[in-house]
Amino acid sequence: MFTAAWTASPQQPSEGFTPNWSREGFWRQSLRQVVRLTADGGRVRVRLSHAYGTSPLRIAGATVARAAAGAAVEPGSLRRLTFGGADAVRIPARGQVVSDPAELPLAAGEALTVTLHFDAATGPATFHAQAFTRSHRGPGDLLMETDGNAFSEVTESWYVLSAVETDAGRADGIALFGDSITDGFGSTPGADRRWSDALATRTGRPVLNAGIGGNLLLNDSAWYGEKALHRLSRDVLDHPGVDTLVVLLGLNDIGFSETDEQPTYKPSPVVTAAELIEGHRELIRQAREAGLRRVIGATLLPFAGSDHWGERAAKTSHALNEWIRTSGEYDAVADLHRALADPRDGDRLRPAYDSGDRLHPDDAGYAVMAEAVADVL
Known part of the structure; x- marks a missing residue:
């Protein structure tokens, strides 16, 4: 196999x-x-x-x-x-x-x-x-x-x-499904220090990186891939040996409409927490229909001070994270927001984990993310 x-x-x-x-x-x-x-x-x-x-x-x-x-x-x-x-x-x-x-x-x-x-x-x-x-x-x-x-x-x-x-014959693969944070933006190039790499080393299990920088949960982008709702089957469920799905999505849906600095972010419709929650529910449904054993939700990381942040973004991200934590709809929750938050300001990345843009972790931050997921597998 x-x-x-x-x-x-x-x-x-x-x-x-x-x-x-x-x-x-x-x-x-x-x-x-x-x-x-x-x-x-x-x-x-x-x-x-x-x-x-x-x-x-x-x-x-x-x-x-x-x-x-x-x-x-x-x-x-x-x-x-x-x-x-x-x-x-x-x-x-x-x-x-x-x-x-x-x-x-x-x-x-x-x-x-x-x-x-x-x-x-x-x-x-x-x-x-x-x-x-x-x-x-x-x-x-x-x-x-x-x-x-x-x-x-x-x-x-x-x-x-x-x-x-490979012919490893294993059926315990972990797929990480997300955007640039899953893709590894901010990690050291050429060093394999993404959180997918760290998780593979930590668990000894096959780990598949299904991140696309800039990817959106609810909308297609000419620059950043088809929306996650449409690409889950191709990029995760159709690969052999996948047992567990970890979902970390929604930050770009929330944040792209907060900035005018990147023309590639357009169009960027304003979406609500309720719409994002329905998107997460659809991913859960698709994964369970495909027979995956576990579907794990990951809370959005802190991103205050980044170009994705604003009053509306704060309210929407807080509401989505609270649903992920408390709804019980995921089989388990990796609370990455709490794991990487600055103790002095819970909406900001801890400086030791910030790659420099207040949005993406560095190598140390990605290692912490892998530990947080490993703890709930």
């Missing part, structure tokens, strides 16, 4: 906050991406997403290997992937494919490289904007490149790759 050991939620091509290659796509190039697995196994397969493609996408070839420094891989670990026995595959518009398994013993916590070769123009590429680790691009067919020197360009996004699965 295969288990999802790593995931990244697909997004439509966009500029985002940092430069990326999603709109230009790829042509006669190879792309090498590095991911950290949270489940071991003797065989590995990958899931490739063309969710936002408008014409078929050709993958000329793919390999996996144990990662070394930068774009290099461990000598002797390269394995070619096949798709229905063939080296190449065409992914239909808005479709996905799963590779055949490749023999490659891997340990939880180990870094894996996935290399894709594109010999035809891809057009704009489905991607995940904020990887907080480097991906590498180089000219031509570099599938069997070991030292990585030919990969001359770097980005901090993932492209086409949406999951890595």
